[in-house]
Amino acid sequence: MPSVDIANPACDPATHEDDPHLLLTFLQSQSQNALTRLYQRPSSCLSVFRLLQPLQRQLVMNLLWLETAVPVSTMFAWVTREGRSVYSDSLSTLARLHILPSSPVKLALNPTFKASLRQAVTGGGSSRSFGVPVDPDRQYPAPNINTLDAYALERWETILHYMVSSGTGHYPTRPSQEVLFLLQRSGLMTNAHGGALQITSSGFQFLLHSPHAQLWELLVQYLYMVEERQMDLVDVLSFLLMLSTMELGREYSTENLTATQTAMLTDLRNYGLVWQQSPSSRRFSPSRLATTLTSSSSPLPTSQNSGTGPHGEGFIVLETNYRIYAYTDNPLQIAVLNLFVTLKSRFPNLVIGAITRESVKKALANGITADQIISYLTAHAHPQMHKNKPLLPVTVQDQIRLWELERNRVKSEEGYLYTSFASQADYEYVLNYAKQLDVVLWENPSRRSFFGSLDGHANIRGFIERRTAGNA
Structure with a gap:
């Protein structure tokens, strides 16, 4: 197992960001059973730890080596008055991640998370959670770091080029069908006239983000699609987090991967996260896009960063x-x-x-x-x-x-025009009912007419029919 410096700011994407990481927001919506399974892997615990905010990491480290729980009052006594709000928020986030208990009387880490993070820090055990490195193959040598960087950059910029070139018909290289489906599913592109995909407002906003944020936006959307693809969510998550702890420039064996993780290799090749000599190869190399997933380091070569x-x-x-x-x-x-x-x-x-x-x-x-x-x-x-x-x-x-x-001076909206009322009283009675529903878009009292939205038509029509039947 590789030695890990968990205090290294270069491996800490939360150091300069106050907003929770996209992956942590996703994990907070998962069940305790799924997270407990995920925390059985030391690499997953280490990666989640890296994504926490500084105070959250401090709380985890204070509790990591304790054999007994700490009373809440004892921990609270260490907190200044100004820091109580941030402290409470940190406890809530750790509770939603099932790292700490939800309503604690005493504070203690989730036993599974604590055991795995200890193992990740000390380097003990043989769980193969950090991948299984393989010796170089003389016949098919592994690509060097420059080759991996060029490969990742080409795959990633192929996706971005397709997005910005949408609607022109000029695509340098077309991404795979799976990538196009993901772009459409995530709302970054949509079907235009003629069936061609075209960039959306969200897609342009996506281009404004850093490559690291762009990558996680797509990966989180990928995670939302796991269930309908009948894939094991924990296997998918643990593989992505395992990739983030691997060493750039080394080859790893596929023999320790589950069926879900082996199937993922095709998708990860399309995104430029892993390199393989061939689809059937029993070894793979993670690119910089993969090894920096839980790091603040640039996922692409700095000199060719597409953002600056x-x-x-x-x-x-x-x-x-x-x-x-x-x-x-x-x-x-x-x-x-x-x-x-x-x-x-x-x-x-x-x-x-x-x-x-x-x-x-x-x-x-x-x-x-x-x-x-x-x-x-x-x-x-x-x-x-x-x-x-x-x-x-x-x-x-x-x-x-x-x-x-x-x-945007003129906006169109579908609806119904109500006119030809028998009397002013009937007109005002129906109009007041429509206003209570907040569906009146336009009215003209002199002509006894008003225009209602499409959503309110069924209620207005039913009201008119009931009033007509009552009068009869």
Whole structure:
């Protein structure tokens, strides 16, 4: 079992984030039985521990080596008045994860979680929870780290390229059908006219996230599909968490995997998480996408990160005349810009374009909002732009929002027009009933007519029929 430094900030994605990790939110919705099975694996406990908030990890470490439970009052005495709210929230989160009891009189870790995390920290036992490394094969040598990085980057950018190229008909490489189904199921893409998939507003927001957040968004959606695919959820979770503890550049055996985990290898190859010489190979290598699943390290080579420039900097310069200068040669970044920018010139490391009414209207038609466009420009602004106060020209921001308002001036909604009432009393009686249901979209008292929403029609029609029958 590998030695693990659980206190290393480089392996700690929660150090700089206050929001709970997507996976922890998913785990909190699972049953105690499923989590207890998951906690039987030391690698799973270590990975979950890494994803906890700092105070939550501190509580776990305080209790990990104790043989007896601690009274709640004793632990509470260590908490300052200012920290009581955060302390209570931490206890609640650990209880929902079934790491601590729900209504404790005394605090003690879940015995299964405690035993497995102890084993992960000390390196004892032979559970093979961290994978089974294999010796190099002279005939089919394992790929080096650079090859694995290139492989992961190609697979991941294939997915992102397909998303940003949707609707154009020009796809550098088409992802597998399983990946396309996942993109559609997660709401990042939808069926457009003609049956082709097209990026949604959620899909564009997805492009604004870091590669690490993007990867977990897809994996959590993958977890939601496990039951209908008749896969064992605990096996799926434990394999993903096991991958996050493996060593980049090493090969591991498939012989210790369950049937569910073996079937997962096909999906993980499509996402670029694992590399195999062939689908039938009995060994695999995790890519950086997999080994950083529970780490704050970048899941892709830093120099080619699709979110920022070569050194983690922004690359966009926006002028008050709506002209954009993008200092990049990354095809994916250029494709994203093309969603809302009219590109005019392209040089080896520079793209010039302009934000126009037509380009913004095209983006709005694809479900991209004005705030999302402004957020993207802000997130990827060149360092020189940060000298400006405000960062982006106010005139450009206002105009983008005005173009959105211009498009949204008229809204259509289905419903029914009610007219030809016998008397003013009948009209007011029915109108008041419809207003109580909050389904009136428009009214004209002078013509004794009003327009009701589609959802309220059945109730209004029944009310009119009952009133007519009563009068008769």
